[in-house]
Amino acid sequence: GIQVEQSPPDLILQEGANSTLRCNFSDSVNNLQWFHQNPWGQLINLFYIPSGTKQNGRLSATTVATERYSLLYISSSQTTDSGVYFCAGDPNFGNEKLTFGTGTRLTIIP
Amino acid sequence: KAGVTQTPRYLIKTRGQQVTLSCSPISGHRSVSWYQQTPGQGLQFLFEYFSETQRNKGNFPGRFSGRQFSNSRSEMNVSTLELGDSALYLCASSFLTDHTQYFGPGTRLTVL
Numbered sequence: 001g002i003q004v005e006q007s008p009p010d011l012i013l014q015e016g017a018n019s020t021l022r023c024n025f026s027d028s029v030n031n032l033q034w035f036h037q038n039p040w041g042q043l044i045n046l047f048y049i050p051s052g053t054k055q056n057g058r059l060s061a062t063t064v065a066t067e068r069y070s071l072l073y074i075s076s077s078q079t080t081d082s083g084v085y086f087c088a089g090d091p092n093f094g095n096e097k098l099t100f101g102t103g104t105r106l107t108i109i110p
Numbered sequence: 111k112a113g114v115t116q117t118p119r120y121l122i123k124t125r126g127q128q129v130t131l132s133c134s135p136i137s138g139h140r141s142v143s144w145y146q147q148t149p150g151q152g153l154q155f156l157f158e159y160f161s162e163t164q165r166n167k168g169n170f171p172g173r174f175s176g177r178q179f180s181n182s183r184s185e186m187n188v189s190t191l192e193l194g195d196s197a198l199y200l201c202a203s204s205f206l207t208d209h210t211q212y213f214g215p216g217t218r219l220t221v222l
Contacts (some may be wrong), residue, residue: 013184040215045213048209098153
């Protein structure tokens with residue numbers, strides 16, 4: 001199966017700081033998505049972004065499908081942004097659905 | 111619209127027992143997928159159902175099974191529970207199979 005690498009694995013920032021999270025895929029994927037998992041385990045879909053750039057408030061994402069990577073930008077971080085961020089995509093081949101990365105754990109300090 | 115709901119939210123079982131978890135998708139969504147999340151293996155795909163048919167299956171033993179009903183609600187069953195089955199089981203729904211996935215709050219299963 002495909003490998004999904006996320007970096008950095010951990011990130012600790014002061015409230016108000018900006019951050020960039022990266023996701024690299026070992027092979028092409030379809031339906032690339034970004035998720036935020038809160039401390040209670042709930043996975044919230046942030047972006048469905050197979051290619052191009054999207055913005056939603058303080059968050060934006062860019063996917064360069066030809067180079068098999070995606071970036072998530074968080075600006076003016078708030079404590080509620082803390083949690084684990086996952087990227088995931090459907091492999092082009094095989095019977096798997098979303099293959100998830102190992103996640104980036106973000107901690108925002110007041 | 112109401113979100114994806116999963117029941118029960120917490121479950122404690124002993125080795126050798128079986129368990130059934132339930133998932134109700136967002137109204138109008140016909141695709142339901144199941145995932146297992148553990149600290150060691152992360153988030154792993156179990157299976158996907160669309161219009162009562164299993165479309166895709168992950169790399170899990172046959173003890174893990176599922177089904178989908180005509181109203182799109184889905185259940186997954188784990189038989190002969192093992193300690194390693196302790197995990198957060200997440201269900202996700204989407205309108206079609208290639209669309210944004212919306213996750214439920216999960217069922218946390220503990221096997222003693």
